[in-house]
Amino acid sequence: MLYAQIMAGGIGKRMGNVPLPKQFLMLGSKPIIAHTIEKFTLHEEFELILVSVPTDWISYTEDILKKYGISDNRIRIISGGAERNDTLDNALKYIEEHGKGGIDDLLITHDAVRPFITRRIIKDNITALEHYDAADTVIPAFDTIVEGENGEISSIPVRDMMYQGHTPQSFRISSLKESLGKLTIEERQKLSDSAKIMLLDGKKIKMVESEVFNIKITTPYDLTIANAILENIH
Secondary structure: OEEEEEEOOOOOHHHOOOOOOHHHOEEOOEEHHHHHHHHHHOOOOEEEEEEEEOHHHHHHHHHHHHHOOOOOOOEEEEEOOOOHHHHHHHHHHHHHHHOOOOOOOEEEEEEOOOOOOOHHHHHHHHHHOOOOOEEEEEEEOOOOOOEEEOOEEEEOOOHHHOEEEEEEEEEEHHHHHHHHHOOOHHHHHHOOOHHHHHHHOOOOEEEEEOOOOOOOOOOHHHHHHHHHHHHHHO
């Protein structure tokens, strides 16, 4: 079975003094999260579309779906967690309890604040899992990447080998659970990137090509850019 998880568990501290978590801010005529959910409802392959939000915002999210006419009986609004791994865990537990279950189950996870995800990117993530334990969506790094510590440069990697990570990140659920189960409590707190967790466990991860406009909206500047993108694609 194929499952989707839209991760909206954060409160968006970098967005500044705003009245709502960033995923609920308006982008054009509707909230950011509404744009993202709609992109996933276009794919009939998903058995369930889990939307992970802070517990206190579950009712608010349900109201958004009603207000903007997003009606799909596959959507489930569930609680996120304190950290990204906790949010992922909650989704895995929900699938185990409410999904149909199977050794070949797949999970496509995506940031709620990346509303410009395309059908092609989602399809490529699904296809990648035919031969890999996981997939990570990336774009080439256009700027030189500089590694440093304490205000000093320690390394300048070769740019042609550098990529910027986007989402979706996608997984064979059995492989993901295996890798997560090997983490210590300390590692779970430090390692917030699920693809990295699997990479450290020796799993092979396929790179899926993203799009430059598949941006993550985390700051007021990002929201300005996102509105410009939205205006140009309509």
